[in-house]
Amino acid sequence: MAPAVAAPLRLHRAGDLALPAPPPLTLYVHLPWCLKKCPYCDFNSHESGGALPQQAYLDALMADLELALPQVWGRRVSSVFIGGGTPSLFEPDAIEQLLAGVRARLPLQPDAEITLEANPGTFERDRFRAYRAAGVTRLSVGVQSFDDDALKAIGRVHDGAQARAAVAEAAEVFDTWNLDLMYALPGQTLDALEADLATALSFAPPHLSIYHLTLEPNTWFATHPPELPDDDLASDMLDLLVERTAGAGLQRYEVSAFARPGHRCVHNLNYWAFGDYLGIGAGAHGKLSFAHRIVREVRWRDPATYMAKALQGQAVSNQNEVDAAALPFEFMLNALRLRDGFPLSLFLERAGLSATALQPGLDEAVARGWLQVEGEGGPASQIIRPTARGFDFLSDVQQLFLKDAPAA
Numbered sequence: 001m002a003p004a005v006a007a008p009l010r011l012h013r014a015g016d017l018a019l020p021a022p023p024p025l026t027l028y029v030h031l032p033w034c035l036k037k038c039p040y041c042d043f044n045s046h047e048s049g050g051a052l053p054q055q056a057y058l059d060a061l062m063a064d065l066e067l068a069l070p071q072v073w074g075r076r077v078s079s080v081f082i083g084g085g086t087p088s089l090f091e092p093d094a095i096e097q098l099l100a101g102v103r104a105r106l107p108l109q110p111d112a113e114i115t116l117e118a119n120p121g122t123f124e125r126d127r128f129r130a131y132r133a134a135g136v137t138r139l140s141v142g143v144q145s146f147d148d149d150a151l152k153a154i155g156r157v158h159d160g161a162q163a164r165a166a167v168a169e170a171a172e173v174f175d176t177w178n179l180d181l182m183y184a185l186p187g188q189t190l191d192a193l194e195a196d197l198a199t200a201l202s203f204a205p206p207h208l209s210i211y212h213l214t215l216e217p218n219t220w221f222a223t224h225p226p227e228l229p230d231d232d233l234a235s236d237m238l239d240l241l242v243e244r245t246a247g248a249g250l251q252r253y254e255v256s257a258f259a260r261p262g263h264r265c266v267h268n269l270n271y272w273a274f275g276d277y278l279g280i281g282a283g284a285h286g287k288l289s290f291a292h293r294i295v296r297e298v299r300w301r302d303p304a305t306y307m308a309k310a311l312q313g314q315a316v317s318n319q320n321e322v323d324a325a326a327l328p329f330e331f332m333l334n335a336l337r338l339r340d341g342f343p344l345s346l347f348l349e350r351a352g353l354s355a356t357a358l359q360p361g362l363d364e365a366v367a368r369g370w371l372q373v374e375g376e377g378g379p380a381s382q383i384i385r386p387t388a389r390g391f392d393f394l395s396d397v398q399q400l401f402l403k404d405a406p407a408a
């Protein structure tokens with residue numbers, strides 16, 4: 001059954017929270033098609049099965065964006081992230097048209113980061129150059145592994161040679177770019193991960209994202225689970241990749257993200273700092289703040305439904321106001337992922353609540369040796385930082401900020 005469309009929220013009445021100013025705003029654009037669905041993937045991605053309806057989808061995106069504009073009136077956008085799916089299935093001309101349409105409707109900061117996700121094996125030579133000419137400033141290459149057997153085991157359409165060619169081209173064309181890897185793959189050994197890391201690092205990536213492969217519900221792997229490395233081996237793998245990336249001058253600034261100085265991902269940092277994002281495209285999520293409330297919304301998930309609904313003026317399938325009591329947990333779910341921590345004052349700035357709402361969880365986490373509070377003189381000048389142990393048990397730390405968390 002189709003989800004009910006919520007009645008529009010009244011965004012300007014008094015609410016339970018008070019934001020001193022709107023947070024930074026970014027734009028996420030979802031392009032939902034792939035050549036083939038990977039067996040581990042629970043993202044909103046659909047097999048293209050032929051030519052993509054590029055123009056019809058771009059028209060729907062622009063209709064969607066125009067409908068959303070009154071909610072972000074007058075705010076500048078600091079980054080755009082074109083994600084998927086496999087955005088590199090879209091022609092560079094289509095990406096140029098998309099970015100021109102975005103610029104015509106939304107004020108972008110002059111130095112806005114504009115990322116596009118690209119998959120090896122989905123483009124011919126020189127396509128990356130054309131994306132750059134279209135206005136993309138940062139490419140994120142979804143490599144996952146350079147090992148042919150591992151790539152087969154996780155159902156990727158590309159092989160190791162195509163992965164190396166894509167990364168070499170990204171390095172040649174872009175000043176800043178990301179390489180996506182996964183570890184704890186079916187049958188993967190420590191030596192195999194070491195080889196993947198050595199290959200990845202040989203390209204001197206300015207940014208590396210490395211995710212532990214997880215078995216997600218509603219995927220092929222959930223019902224046909226492959227043999228995976230056990231927890232001890234996976235933990236050794238994490239130690240290895242932390243050591244190798246540090247040795248190559250990459251700082252682990254977030255759980256899964258490693259970057260050279262000056263190359264942290266502006267777009268993702270805004271998620272982790274509980275900033276705002278407008279999400280357009282099939283199944284895209286958004287979070288938008290107003291003076292007295294924070295609203296989450298999601299677009300229709302099925303691409304054909306989304307396109308039809310967007311043109312009818314109803315791109316959003318669901319919208320709901322975040323309960324103030326849930327904000328400590330929602331905020332910490334993001335902010336605690338940052339290795340360097342965050343100023344406690346960010347909670348008031350982004351959640352619109354006093355820092356006292358965090359106090360019981362903070363006291364408990366400090367007592368357990370999971371968080372440290374730095375700086376004297378009250379919340380305005382304090383920094384909250386996970387300890388090494390806290391960073392290893394992040395989900396336990398985050399649970400302490402649930403509204404019904406057990407009292408200390």
Ligand SMILES: C[S@@+](CC[C@H](N)C(=O)[O-])C[C@H]1O[C@@H](n2cnc3c(N)ncnc32)[C@H](O)[C@@H]1O
Binds near residue numbers: 042084180182215216
């Ligand atoms: C949804 S993909 C989109 C980018 C592109 N289509 C790709 O596959 O590379 C974004 C990233 O999420 C990660 N990812 C997706 N499913 C995952 C899973 N089940 N476990 C861990 N990481 C996953 C992959 O590293 C992937 O690069």
Ligand code: SF4
Binds near residue numbers: 033041119142
């Ligand atoms: S290519 Fe990326 S988005 Fe598409 S199915 Fe595979 S992991 Fe998911």
